[in-house]
Amino acid sequence: MVGRRPKQESPHVEASQRICTRVRQLRTDRKWSQQRLAEEARVSYATVRALERQVTADPGVFTLLRLADALEVSLMDLIGSDLDDQ
Numbered sequence: 001m002v003g004r005r006p007k008q009e010s011p012h013v014e015a016s017q018r019i020c021t022r023v024r025q026l027r028t029d030r031k032w033s034q035q036r037l038a039e040e041a042r043v044s045y046a047t048v049r050a051l052e053r054q055v056t057a058d059p060g061v062f063t064l065l066r067l068a069d070a071l072e073v074s075l076m077d078l079i080g081s082d083l084d085d086q
Helices: 013-029 034-041 045-052 061-070 075-079
Strands: none
Touching (some): 013 045, 034 061, 045 061
């Protein structure tokens, strides 16, 4: 198409997908609803829903910290860092 550039993938897509999957896994392991996680983490339900549905590609660090705290994991555990494998 004339005038349109091909859509480029964000360099953070893989990390974002890993975080979304990890949040959902930790939440369901606790048998929590998305609403319960939102309340425990003091974030909006829409934030949790968007994150798990991968609607938002770049959740803020404060959101991730609140989710990690509510889920009782470290930030590194939440984001699924590969640093431990090195």
